[in-house]
Amino acid sequence: ITPSVLPGAVCTAVLFFADTWNQVAEPRILMETEDKLPLAPILHALSDAEPVAYAAAVIFLLGPLLLQLLFSEQLTEGLGYVQINKR
Secondary structure, eight states: OHHHHHHHHHHHHHHHHHHHHTOOHHHHHHOSSGGGOOHHHHHHHSOTTOHHHHHHHHHHHHHHHHHHHHTHHHHHHHTTOOOOOOO
């Protein structure tokens, strides 16, 4: 059963990570102090004119991007995409 369930489980885990990684409102409500906020709310608060905002955005993008690159085959299988062999 594991080989057939694995792509769906990996796809669910990667999509859950990306959703959790991008949360902005929930951490602002639940965290008591500003120093424990994750990067997403901090990036949301930064102005576009600040140069550090662009560097932080690139760093923020690396986590989901690396997961997508590492598990791209399982993601396509887990989402139900089927490759058709053309002859």
